Protein backbone atom coordinates (compact mmCIF):
# COMPACT_ATOMS: atom_id res chain seq x y z
CA UNK A 1 0.00 0.00 0.00
CA UNK A 2 1.16 3.49 -0.88
CA UNK A 3 0.72 6.98 0.41
CA UNK A 4 -0.66 9.22 -2.32
CA UNK A 5 -0.22 12.95 -1.91
CA UNK A 6 -2.33 15.64 -3.54
CA UNK A 7 -2.13 19.39 -3.17
CA UNK A 8 -5.33 21.23 -3.97
CA UNK A 9 -6.38 24.84 -4.07
CA UNK A 10 -10.10 25.51 -4.18
CA UNK A 11 -11.26 28.75 -5.76
CA UNK A 12 -14.00 30.35 -7.79
CA UNK A 13 -13.15 30.36 -11.47
CA UNK A 14 -14.81 31.37 -14.72
CA UNK A 15 -15.88 28.27 -16.64
CA UNK A 16 -18.34 27.37 -19.38
CA UNK A 17 -19.73 23.96 -18.41
CA UNK A 18 -22.55 24.17 -20.97
CA UNK A 19 -20.97 26.85 -23.22
CA UNK A 20 -22.41 29.72 -21.10
CA UNK A 21 -19.72 31.32 -18.98
CA UNK A 22 -20.45 31.24 -15.23
CA UNK A 23 -18.54 31.14 -11.96
CA UNK A 24 -17.91 27.59 -10.73
CA UNK A 25 -15.95 26.26 -7.78
CA UNK A 26 -12.83 24.73 -9.26
CA UNK A 27 -9.90 22.74 -7.89
CA UNK A 28 -6.43 23.76 -9.09
CA UNK A 29 -8.16 25.88 -11.71
CA UNK A 30 -10.09 22.90 -13.12
CA UNK A 31 -13.71 21.81 -13.34
CA UNK A 32 -14.56 19.05 -12.51
CA UNK A 33 -11.81 18.59 -9.95
CA UNK A 34 -8.87 16.26 -10.63
CA UNK A 35 -9.53 12.51 -10.59
CA UNK A 36 -7.97 10.70 -7.65
CA UNK A 37 -6.78 7.23 -8.56
CA UNK A 38 -5.42 4.81 -5.99
CA UNK A 39 -5.26 1.16 -5.05
CA UNK A 40 -7.19 -0.50 -2.25
CA UNK A 41 -5.27 -0.09 0.98
CA UNK A 42 -3.56 3.15 -0.05
CA UNK A 43 -3.62 6.23 2.16
CA UNK A 44 -4.79 9.42 0.46
CA UNK A 45 -3.40 12.73 1.66
CA UNK A 46 -5.12 15.81 0.28
CA UNK A 47 -3.61 19.07 1.41
CA UNK A 48 -6.43 21.42 0.70
CA UNK A 49 -6.10 25.18 0.61
CA UNK A 50 -9.29 27.22 0.67
CA UNK A 51 -8.88 30.09 -1.80
CA UNK A 52 -12.59 30.94 -1.97
CA UNK A 53 -11.58 34.00 0.09
CA UNK A 54 -14.99 34.71 1.65
CA UNK A 55 -16.49 31.36 2.56
CA UNK A 56 -15.55 28.10 4.24
CA UNK A 57 -15.21 24.77 2.47
CA UNK A 58 -15.03 21.00 3.17
CA UNK A 59 -14.76 17.93 0.93
CA UNK A 60 -16.68 14.69 1.48
CA UNK A 61 -15.25 11.43 0.07
CA UNK A 62 -18.46 9.83 -1.04
CA UNK A 63 -18.52 6.06 -0.48
CA UNK A 64 -15.28 5.93 1.52
CA UNK A 65 -16.26 4.61 4.95
CA UNK A 66 -13.53 6.44 6.88
CA UNK A 67 -12.99 3.49 9.19
CA UNK A 68 -11.20 4.94 12.22
CA UNK A 69 -10.98 8.44 10.67
CA UNK A 70 -14.45 9.98 11.14
CA UNK A 71 -12.86 13.45 11.29
CA UNK A 72 -11.88 13.10 7.60
CA UNK A 73 -15.45 12.57 6.36
CA UNK A 74 -15.72 16.21 5.28
CA UNK A 75 -19.17 17.22 6.50
CA UNK A 76 -19.36 20.80 7.76
CA UNK A 77 -21.02 21.10 11.20
CA UNK A 78 -21.00 17.31 11.59
CA UNK A 79 -17.46 15.93 11.26
CA UNK A 80 -15.42 19.14 11.19
CA UNK A 81 -15.35 22.93 11.18
CA UNK A 82 -15.48 24.39 7.70
CA UNK A 83 -11.97 25.30 6.52
CA UNK A 84 -11.59 29.07 6.71
CA UNK A 85 -10.52 31.18 3.75
CA UNK A 86 -6.76 31.06 3.14
CA UNK A 87 -6.36 28.14 5.56
CA UNK A 88 -5.13 24.65 4.71
CA UNK A 89 -6.55 21.40 6.06
CA UNK A 90 -5.15 17.96 5.28
CA UNK A 91 -7.48 15.03 4.72
CA UNK A 92 -5.83 11.68 5.44
CA UNK A 93 -7.75 8.47 5.00
CA UNK A 94 -7.44 4.92 3.72
CA UNK A 95 -9.33 3.77 0.64
CA UNK A 96 -9.94 0.24 1.82
CA UNK A 97 -12.20 -1.11 -0.93
CA UNK A 98 -11.86 -1.05 -4.74
CA UNK A 99 -14.65 0.72 -6.58
CA UNK A 100 -16.04 3.77 -8.30
CA UNK A 101 -16.39 6.74 -5.99
CA UNK A 102 -16.39 10.50 -6.13
CA UNK A 103 -15.81 13.46 -3.84
CA UNK A 104 -17.72 16.67 -3.44
CA UNK A 105 -18.32 19.77 -1.32
CA UNK A 106 -20.54 19.21 1.73
CA UNK A 107 -21.09 22.73 3.01
CA UNK A 108 -24.20 24.68 2.05
CA UNK A 109 -24.87 23.87 -1.59
CA UNK A 110 -21.27 23.95 -2.79
CA UNK A 111 -21.59 20.63 -4.59
CA UNK A 112 -24.12 22.28 -6.91
CA UNK A 113 -21.56 25.02 -7.65
CA UNK A 114 -19.36 22.41 -9.31
CA UNK A 115 -17.23 21.26 -6.39
CA UNK A 116 -16.79 17.59 -7.29
CA UNK A 117 -14.59 15.04 -9.02
CA UNK A 118 -13.96 11.29 -9.41
CA UNK A 119 -12.22 8.98 -6.95
CA UNK A 120 -11.37 5.60 -8.41
CA UNK A 121 -9.92 2.76 -6.38
CA UNK A 122 -8.32 -0.18 -8.16
CA UNK A 123 -7.84 -3.58 -6.57
CA UNK A 124 -4.72 -3.99 -4.43
CA UNK A 125 -1.46 -4.92 -6.17
CA UNK A 126 -1.53 -8.57 -7.21
CA UNK A 127 -5.31 -8.90 -6.94
CA UNK A 128 -7.83 -9.12 -9.75
CA UNK A 129 -11.31 -7.81 -10.36
CA UNK A 130 -13.88 -10.62 -10.57
CA UNK A 131 -14.64 -9.72 -14.21
CA UNK A 132 -12.50 -9.07 -17.29
CA UNK A 133 -12.25 -6.03 -19.49
CA UNK A 134 -9.86 -4.54 -22.04
CA UNK A 135 -10.23 -0.88 -21.25
CA UNK A 136 -11.96 1.63 -19.03
CA UNK A 137 -14.02 4.79 -19.51
CA UNK A 138 -15.15 7.16 -16.77
CA UNK A 139 -18.39 9.18 -16.86
CA UNK A 140 -19.10 11.55 -13.98
CA UNK A 141 -22.66 12.81 -14.45
CA UNK A 142 -24.11 15.99 -13.03
CA UNK A 143 -26.66 18.74 -13.63
CA UNK A 144 -26.04 22.46 -13.88
CA UNK A 145 -27.94 25.61 -12.93
CA UNK A 146 -27.23 29.04 -14.36
CA UNK A 147 -28.36 30.72 -11.12
CA UNK A 148 -25.55 30.89 -8.51
CA UNK A 149 -25.84 28.67 -5.43
CA UNK A 150 -26.05 31.83 -3.33
CA UNK A 151 -29.21 32.85 -5.17
CA UNK A 152 -30.50 29.28 -4.96
CA UNK A 153 -29.95 29.12 -1.19
CA UNK A 154 -31.77 32.42 -0.68
CA UNK A 155 -34.66 31.18 -2.84
CA UNK A 156 -35.00 27.95 -0.87
CA UNK A 157 -35.11 29.72 2.49
CA UNK A 158 -37.33 32.59 1.35
CA UNK A 159 -40.79 33.18 2.81
CA UNK A 160 -42.77 32.61 0.74
CA UNK A 161 -40.67 29.76 -0.61
CA UNK A 162 -39.20 30.02 -4.09
CA UNK A 163 -38.39 26.76 -5.81
CA UNK A 164 -35.17 26.65 -7.86
CA UNK A 165 -36.80 24.71 -10.71
CA UNK A 166 -35.13 22.23 -13.01
CA UNK A 167 -31.45 22.48 -14.00
CA UNK A 168 -30.53 24.18 -17.30
CA UNK A 169 -28.20 21.40 -18.47
CA UNK A 170 -27.04 17.90 -17.79
CA UNK A 171 -23.27 17.48 -17.82
CA UNK A 172 -21.05 14.51 -18.69
CA UNK A 173 -17.57 14.91 -17.21
CA UNK A 174 -18.48 18.55 -16.62
CA UNK A 175 -19.54 19.26 -20.21
CA UNK A 176 -22.96 20.04 -21.63
CA UNK A 177 -24.46 22.14 -24.41
CA UNK A 178 -27.07 24.74 -23.49
CA UNK A 179 -29.63 25.77 -26.10
CA UNK A 180 -28.24 23.61 -28.89
CA UNK A 181 -28.05 19.93 -29.71
CA UNK A 182 -25.19 17.72 -30.87
CA UNK A 183 -27.75 15.80 -32.88
CA UNK A 184 -30.23 18.44 -34.08
CA UNK A 185 -31.24 16.31 -37.06
CA UNK A 186 -32.90 13.93 -34.60
CA UNK A 187 -34.20 16.55 -32.18
CA UNK A 188 -37.25 18.44 -33.48
CA UNK A 189 -36.89 22.19 -33.10
CA UNK A 190 -33.26 22.02 -31.94
CA UNK A 191 -30.38 24.03 -33.36
CA UNK A 192 -27.20 22.15 -34.19
CA UNK A 193 -24.31 23.10 -31.89
CA UNK A 194 -21.66 24.87 -33.97
CA UNK A 195 -19.08 22.08 -34.06
CA UNK A 196 -16.01 24.17 -34.78
CA UNK A 197 -17.02 27.01 -32.51
CA UNK A 198 -17.78 24.84 -29.51
CA UNK A 199 -15.73 26.11 -26.64
CA UNK A 200 -13.22 23.51 -25.46
CA UNK A 201 -14.74 23.50 -21.98
CA UNK A 202 -18.10 22.37 -23.37
CA UNK A 203 -16.77 20.26 -26.22
CA UNK A 204 -18.67 16.97 -26.59
CA UNK A 205 -17.35 14.05 -24.59
CA UNK A 206 -15.87 11.41 -26.90
CA UNK A 207 -15.34 7.85 -25.68
CA UNK A 208 -12.79 6.18 -27.96
CA UNK A 209 -13.15 2.37 -28.24
CA UNK A 210 -11.77 -0.40 -30.44
CA UNK A 211 -14.23 -2.85 -32.05
CA UNK A 212 -14.77 -6.24 -30.41
CA UNK A 213 -13.44 -5.37 -27.00
CA UNK A 214 -15.04 -5.14 -23.57
CA UNK A 215 -14.93 -1.86 -21.65
CA UNK A 216 -15.66 -1.06 -18.06
CA UNK A 217 -17.70 2.13 -17.88
CA UNK A 218 -17.53 3.78 -14.49
CA UNK A 219 -20.68 5.82 -13.92
CA UNK A 220 -21.44 8.13 -11.01
CA UNK A 221 -24.08 10.80 -10.46
CA UNK A 222 -23.40 13.87 -8.38
CA UNK A 223 -26.46 15.79 -9.60
CA UNK A 224 -28.00 18.50 -7.47
CA UNK A 225 -31.56 17.49 -8.34
CA UNK A 226 -31.98 15.29 -11.38
CA UNK A 227 -32.43 11.52 -11.39
CA UNK A 228 -30.82 10.19 -14.54
CA UNK A 229 -30.96 7.35 -17.01
CA UNK A 230 -28.10 6.44 -19.35
CA UNK A 231 -28.43 4.44 -22.57
CA UNK A 232 -26.04 3.73 -25.45
CA UNK A 233 -27.41 3.18 -28.96
CA UNK A 234 -27.62 -0.54 -29.86
CA UNK A 235 -25.46 -1.64 -26.92
CA UNK A 236 -26.38 -3.61 -23.83
CA UNK A 237 -24.78 -2.88 -20.48
CA UNK A 238 -23.89 -5.49 -17.88
CA UNK A 239 -24.06 -4.14 -14.34
CA UNK A 240 -21.15 -5.44 -12.21
CA UNK A 241 -20.59 -2.91 -9.42
CA UNK A 242 -22.78 -0.58 -7.37
CA UNK A 243 -21.36 1.98 -4.90
CA UNK A 244 -18.03 0.16 -4.57
CA UNK A 245 -19.59 -3.28 -4.10
CA UNK A 246 -19.71 -6.11 -6.61
CA UNK A 247 -23.17 -7.17 -7.74
CA UNK A 248 -24.44 -10.32 -9.39
CA UNK A 249 -23.97 -9.34 -13.08
CA UNK A 250 -27.11 -8.61 -15.12
CA UNK A 251 -27.71 -7.06 -18.53
CA UNK A 252 -29.84 -3.96 -19.16
CA UNK A 253 -30.67 -1.69 -22.11
CA UNK A 254 -30.35 1.43 -19.96
CA UNK A 255 -29.46 2.27 -16.37
CA UNK A 256 -30.99 4.61 -13.79
CA UNK A 257 -28.66 6.70 -11.63
CA UNK A 258 -29.93 8.70 -8.69
CA UNK A 259 -27.80 11.41 -7.17
CA UNK A 260 -25.18 9.72 -5.03
CA UNK A 261 -25.18 6.44 -6.98
CA UNK A 262 -22.20 4.91 -8.70
CA UNK A 263 -22.02 1.83 -10.93
CA UNK A 264 -19.67 -0.05 -13.19
CA UNK A 265 -21.14 -1.56 -16.33
CA UNK A 266 -19.42 -3.68 -18.97
CA UNK A 267 -19.96 -2.81 -22.61
CA UNK A 268 -18.89 -4.99 -25.53
CA UNK A 269 -18.17 -3.17 -28.77
CA UNK A 270 -19.86 -5.78 -30.96
CA UNK A 271 -21.86 -3.45 -33.24
CA UNK A 272 -21.20 -2.29 -36.81
CA UNK A 273 -17.70 -0.80 -36.51
CA UNK A 274 -18.19 1.62 -39.40
CA UNK A 275 -20.46 3.71 -37.19
CA UNK A 276 -20.20 5.77 -34.02
CA UNK A 277 -23.01 5.59 -31.42
CA UNK A 278 -24.72 8.09 -29.15
CA UNK A 279 -24.67 7.90 -25.39
CA UNK A 280 -27.80 9.59 -24.00
CA UNK A 281 -28.33 10.78 -20.44
CA UNK A 282 -31.94 11.77 -19.73
CA UNK A 283 -34.01 12.89 -16.74
CA UNK A 284 -36.14 10.50 -14.66
CA UNK A 285 -38.57 10.98 -11.77
CA UNK A 286 -39.49 14.62 -12.48
CA UNK A 287 -41.19 16.16 -15.52
CA UNK A 288 -38.04 17.05 -17.50
CA UNK A 289 -37.39 20.61 -18.58
CA UNK A 290 -33.74 19.80 -19.17
CA UNK A 291 -32.72 18.29 -22.52
CA UNK A 292 -30.74 15.04 -22.49
CA UNK A 293 -26.95 15.17 -22.52
CA UNK A 294 -25.14 13.38 -25.33
CA UNK A 295 -21.68 11.88 -25.76
CA UNK A 296 -20.15 9.93 -28.63
CA UNK A 297 -19.07 6.30 -28.42
CA UNK A 298 -16.34 6.53 -31.04
CA UNK A 299 -15.44 3.24 -32.71
CA UNK A 300 -11.86 3.78 -33.84
CA UNK A 301 -10.61 4.42 -36.48
CA UNK A 302 -13.77 6.41 -37.35
CA UNK A 303 -13.32 10.13 -36.81
CA UNK A 304 -14.71 11.34 -33.50
CA UNK A 305 -16.64 13.96 -35.47
CA UNK A 306 -18.42 11.34 -37.60
CA UNK A 307 -22.08 11.65 -36.61
CA UNK A 308 -23.68 8.36 -35.53
CA UNK A 309 -26.01 6.96 -38.19
CA UNK A 310 -28.63 6.04 -35.57
CA UNK A 311 -30.64 8.60 -33.61
CA UNK A 312 -29.67 8.95 -29.92
CA UNK A 313 -31.42 6.32 -27.78
CA UNK A 314 -34.48 7.65 -25.99
CA UNK A 315 -34.31 7.08 -22.22
CA UNK A 316 -37.48 5.81 -20.48
CA UNK A 317 -40.33 8.22 -19.73
CA UNK A 318 -39.70 10.25 -16.58
CA UNK A 319 -42.65 8.67 -14.76
CA UNK A 320 -42.11 5.06 -15.84
CA UNK A 321 -41.59 3.95 -12.25
CA UNK A 322 -42.31 0.32 -13.17
CA UNK A 323 -39.13 0.41 -15.27
CA UNK A 324 -37.12 1.97 -12.42
CA UNK A 325 -38.38 -0.55 -9.90
CA UNK A 326 -37.69 -3.49 -12.19
CA UNK A 327 -34.08 -2.32 -12.49
CA UNK A 328 -33.63 -1.54 -8.80
CA UNK A 329 -35.07 -4.87 -7.64
CA UNK A 330 -32.65 -6.77 -9.89
CA UNK A 331 -29.61 -5.52 -7.99
CA UNK A 332 -28.28 -8.43 -5.91
CA UNK A 333 -24.97 -8.93 -4.13
CA UNK A 334 -22.32 -10.91 -5.95
CA UNK A 335 -21.62 -14.35 -4.42
CA UNK A 336 -19.05 -13.91 -1.67
CA UNK A 337 -20.49 -10.64 -0.36
CA UNK A 338 -20.96 -10.84 3.42
CA UNK A 339 -24.63 -11.43 4.26
CA UNK A 340 -26.46 -9.24 6.80
CA UNK A 341 -27.01 -10.35 10.40
CA UNK A 342 -30.28 -12.31 10.55
CA UNK A 343 -31.93 -9.93 13.02
CA UNK A 344 -31.60 -6.31 14.13
CA UNK A 345 -31.21 -4.80 17.59
CA UNK A 346 -33.04 -1.62 16.71
CA UNK A 347 -35.45 -0.36 14.08
CA UNK A 348 -35.61 3.32 13.20
CA UNK A 349 -38.56 4.34 11.04
CA UNK A 350 -38.19 7.67 9.28
CA UNK A 351 -41.24 9.31 7.71
CA UNK A 352 -40.27 11.77 4.96
CA UNK A 353 -42.72 14.64 4.59
CA UNK A 354 -42.76 18.07 2.99
CA UNK A 355 -43.97 20.70 5.43
CA UNK A 356 -44.29 24.39 6.20
CA UNK A 357 -42.25 26.31 8.71
CA UNK A 358 -42.87 30.02 9.40
CA UNK A 359 -44.19 30.49 5.89
CA UNK A 360 -41.35 28.63 4.18
CA UNK A 361 -41.18 25.07 2.84
CA UNK A 362 -39.08 22.35 4.45
CA UNK A 363 -38.60 18.61 4.36
CA UNK A 364 -39.08 16.83 7.65
CA UNK A 365 -38.15 13.51 9.15
CA UNK A 366 -40.66 12.32 11.73
CA UNK A 367 -41.85 15.93 11.68
CA UNK A 368 -38.49 17.55 12.44
CA UNK A 369 -36.54 19.40 9.77
CA UNK A 370 -32.78 19.04 10.27
CA UNK A 371 -30.85 22.15 11.27
CA UNK A 372 -27.10 21.88 11.78
CA UNK A 373 -25.34 23.35 14.84
CA UNK A 374 -22.67 26.06 15.07
CA UNK A 375 -20.23 23.58 16.63
CA UNK A 376 -19.67 20.36 14.67
CA UNK A 377 -21.02 17.28 16.44
CA UNK A 378 -17.92 15.11 16.27
CA UNK A 379 -15.85 17.54 18.33
CA UNK A 380 -18.59 18.67 20.68
CA UNK A 381 -19.75 15.15 21.49
CA UNK A 382 -16.18 13.85 21.80
CA UNK A 383 -15.24 16.64 24.23
CA UNK A 384 -18.48 16.09 26.13
CA UNK A 385 -19.77 19.61 25.40
CA UNK A 386 -22.95 18.65 23.63
CA UNK A 387 -25.57 16.54 25.24
CA UNK A 388 -28.34 18.68 23.84
CA UNK A 389 -27.95 17.47 20.27
CA UNK A 390 -28.84 14.03 21.57
CA UNK A 391 -31.50 14.96 24.05
CA UNK A 392 -33.15 18.33 23.48
CA UNK A 393 -35.98 19.07 23.39
CA UNK A 394 -36.55 15.27 23.30
CA UNK A 395 -34.53 12.49 21.69
CA UNK A 396 -35.26 12.11 18.00
CA UNK A 397 -38.15 9.63 17.68
CA UNK A 398 -37.54 6.08 16.38
CA UNK A 399 -40.96 5.91 14.78
CA UNK A 400 -44.03 7.82 13.64
CA UNK A 401 -47.77 7.26 13.79
CA UNK A 402 -48.67 4.37 11.50
CA UNK A 403 -52.07 6.01 11.10
CA UNK A 404 -50.38 8.78 9.07
CA UNK A 405 -52.19 9.27 5.74
CA UNK A 406 -49.36 8.82 3.22
CA UNK A 407 -51.55 9.47 0.20
CA UNK A 408 -52.64 13.01 1.13
CA UNK A 409 -50.79 16.25 1.78
CA UNK A 410 -49.98 16.51 5.51
CA UNK A 411 -53.18 17.30 7.47
CA UNK A 412 -51.17 19.57 9.75
CA UNK A 413 -48.31 20.81 7.58
CA UNK A 414 -46.51 22.69 10.37
CA UNK A 415 -43.13 21.36 11.32
CA UNK A 416 -40.35 22.24 13.73
CA UNK A 417 -36.58 22.42 13.50
CA UNK A 418 -34.67 19.52 15.01
CA UNK A 419 -31.11 18.42 15.57
CA UNK A 420 -32.36 14.99 14.33
CA UNK A 421 -29.47 13.23 16.09
CA UNK A 422 -29.78 9.50 16.82
CA UNK A 423 -27.28 7.97 19.25
CA UNK A 424 -26.29 4.46 18.12
CA UNK A 425 -24.80 1.86 20.48
CA UNK A 426 -21.47 0.32 19.47
CA UNK A 427 -21.91 -2.89 17.54
CA UNK A 428 -25.71 -2.68 17.31
CA UNK A 429 -27.37 -3.98 14.17
CA UNK A 430 -29.61 -1.15 13.04
CA UNK A 431 -32.52 -1.29 10.63
CA UNK A 432 -33.79 1.88 9.05
CA UNK A 433 -37.12 2.05 7.27
CA UNK A 434 -37.48 5.08 5.03
CA UNK A 435 -41.14 5.87 4.44
CA UNK A 436 -42.15 8.16 1.59
CA UNK A 437 -45.39 10.17 1.65
CA UNK A 438 -47.28 12.88 -0.20
CA UNK A 439 -45.67 16.31 -0.56
CA UNK A 440 -47.55 19.59 0.17
CA UNK A 441 -49.32 19.56 -3.20
CA UNK A 442 -52.00 16.93 -3.81
CA UNK A 443 -50.99 13.73 -5.64
CA UNK A 444 -47.26 14.47 -5.56
CA UNK A 445 -44.68 12.16 -4.09
CA UNK A 446 -41.08 12.36 -5.27
CA UNK A 447 -38.12 10.03 -5.50
CA UNK A 448 -35.45 10.60 -2.84
CA UNK A 449 -32.02 8.94 -2.89
CA UNK A 450 -30.75 8.58 0.69
CA UNK A 451 -27.00 8.44 1.31
CA UNK A 452 -25.32 7.13 4.45
CA UNK A 453 -21.87 8.26 5.56
CA UNK A 454 -19.42 5.98 7.36
CA UNK A 455 -21.04 2.71 6.25
CA UNK A 456 -22.29 0.50 3.52
CA UNK A 457 -25.71 -0.97 4.29
CA UNK A 458 -27.62 -3.96 3.01
CA UNK A 459 -30.74 -3.05 1.06
CA UNK A 460 -33.22 -5.53 2.47
CA UNK A 461 -36.22 -4.55 0.42
CA UNK A 462 -38.83 -2.16 -0.86
CA UNK A 463 -42.60 -1.95 -0.54
CA UNK A 464 -45.56 0.06 -1.75
CA UNK A 465 -47.65 2.16 0.65
CA UNK A 466 -47.14 2.14 4.39
CA UNK A 467 -44.60 -0.08 6.12
CA UNK A 468 -46.21 -2.13 8.88
CA UNK A 469 -43.42 -4.55 9.76
CA UNK A 470 -45.95 -7.37 9.56
CA UNK A 471 -45.51 -10.81 7.98
CA UNK A 472 -46.38 -9.51 4.51
CA UNK A 473 -43.71 -6.78 4.74
CA UNK A 474 -41.13 -9.19 6.14
CA UNK A 475 -41.83 -11.60 3.28
CA UNK A 476 -40.71 -8.89 0.84
CA UNK A 477 -37.25 -8.69 2.41
CA UNK A 478 -34.16 -10.29 0.93
CA UNK A 479 -31.86 -11.62 3.64
CA UNK A 480 -30.11 -14.01 1.28
CA UNK A 481 -28.22 -11.78 -1.18
CA UNK A 482 -29.14 -8.14 -0.52
CA UNK A 483 -26.75 -5.68 -2.19
CA UNK A 484 -24.38 -3.56 -0.12
CA UNK A 485 -24.66 0.13 -1.00
CA UNK A 486 -24.21 3.61 0.42
CA UNK A 487 -27.13 5.22 -1.44
CA UNK A 488 -30.66 3.89 -1.82
CA UNK A 489 -33.82 5.24 -3.36
CA UNK A 490 -37.29 5.58 -1.90
CA UNK A 491 -39.99 5.48 -4.55
CA UNK A 492 -43.14 7.65 -4.42
CA UNK A 493 -45.54 6.48 -1.68
CA UNK A 494 -43.23 3.55 -0.94
CA UNK A 495 -40.76 2.40 1.70
CA UNK A 496 -37.23 1.04 1.68
CA UNK A 497 -35.60 -0.95 4.46
CA UNK A 498 -31.85 -1.10 5.05
CA UNK A 499 -29.63 -2.76 7.68
CA UNK A 500 -26.14 -1.91 8.90
CA UNK A 501 -23.89 -2.70 11.84
CA UNK A 502 -22.81 0.27 13.96
CA UNK A 503 -19.16 -0.78 14.01
CA UNK A 504 -17.53 2.48 12.92
CA UNK A 505 -17.48 5.03 15.75
CA UNK A 506 -18.07 8.55 14.47
CA UNK A 507 -20.79 11.04 13.66
CA UNK A 508 -22.37 10.25 10.32
CA UNK A 509 -24.82 12.12 8.16
CA UNK A 510 -27.72 10.19 6.60
CA UNK A 511 -29.68 12.32 4.18
CA UNK A 512 -31.44 12.83 0.89
CA UNK A 513 -28.67 13.40 -1.67
CA UNK A 514 -30.74 15.95 -3.57
CA UNK A 515 -28.87 19.15 -2.73
CA UNK A 516 -31.92 21.45 -2.31
CA UNK A 517 -33.71 18.80 -0.23
CA UNK A 518 -30.79 18.46 2.17
CA UNK A 519 -30.68 22.24 2.36
CA UNK A 520 -34.42 22.15 3.23
CA UNK A 521 -33.73 19.82 6.17
CA UNK A 522 -34.08 16.33 4.72
CA UNK A 523 -31.62 14.45 6.85
CA UNK A 524 -30.61 12.98 10.18
CA UNK A 525 -27.32 12.40 12.00
CA UNK A 526 -26.11 9.15 13.56
CA UNK A 527 -23.87 9.71 16.57
CA UNK A 528 -22.27 6.30 16.78
CA UNK A 529 -20.32 5.24 19.89
CA UNK A 530 -18.53 8.61 20.02
CA UNK A 531 -16.78 7.58 23.27
CA UNK A 532 -14.82 5.10 21.15
CA UNK A 533 -13.63 7.69 18.61
CA UNK A 534 -9.86 8.21 18.73
CA UNK A 535 -8.28 11.61 19.26
CA UNK A 536 -10.00 14.12 16.96
CA UNK A 537 -7.40 16.34 15.22
CA UNK A 538 -7.58 19.85 16.65
CA UNK A 539 -7.48 21.44 13.18
CA UNK A 540 -11.03 20.24 12.63
CA UNK A 541 -12.33 21.68 15.91
CA UNK A 542 -11.18 25.30 15.74
CA UNK A 543 -14.65 26.81 15.69
CA UNK A 544 -17.59 27.29 18.04
CA UNK A 545 -17.61 25.74 21.49
CA UNK A 546 -14.83 23.26 20.67
CA UNK A 547 -12.45 26.15 19.87
CA UNK A 548 -13.28 27.80 23.21
CA UNK A 549 -12.75 24.53 25.04
CA UNK A 550 -9.39 23.88 23.36
CA UNK A 551 -8.18 27.44 23.99
CA UNK A 552 -9.07 27.07 27.65
CA UNK A 553 -7.35 23.71 27.99
CA UNK A 554 -10.49 21.65 27.77
CA UNK A 555 -12.73 23.97 29.82
CA UNK A 556 -15.47 26.19 28.45
Ligand SMILES: O=C1O[C@H]([C@@H](O)CO)C(O)=C1O
Nearest residue numbers: 163361439440446516517520
Ligand atom coordinates in the same frame (compact mmCIF):
# COMPACT_ATOMS: atom_id res chain seq x y z
O1 LIG B 1 -38.50 20.39 -2.63
C1 LIG B 1 -39.20 20.70 -3.58
O2 LIG B 1 -40.00 21.81 -3.63
C2 LIG B 1 -40.66 21.82 -4.91
C3 LIG B 1 -42.14 21.79 -4.73
O3 LIG B 1 -42.51 20.62 -4.04
C4 LIG B 1 -42.63 22.97 -3.93
O4 LIG B 1 -42.49 24.14 -4.68
C5 LIG B 1 -40.17 20.62 -5.58
O5 LIG B 1 -40.54 20.25 -6.78
C6 LIG B 1 -39.31 19.97 -4.77
O6 LIG B 1 -38.67 18.85 -5.05
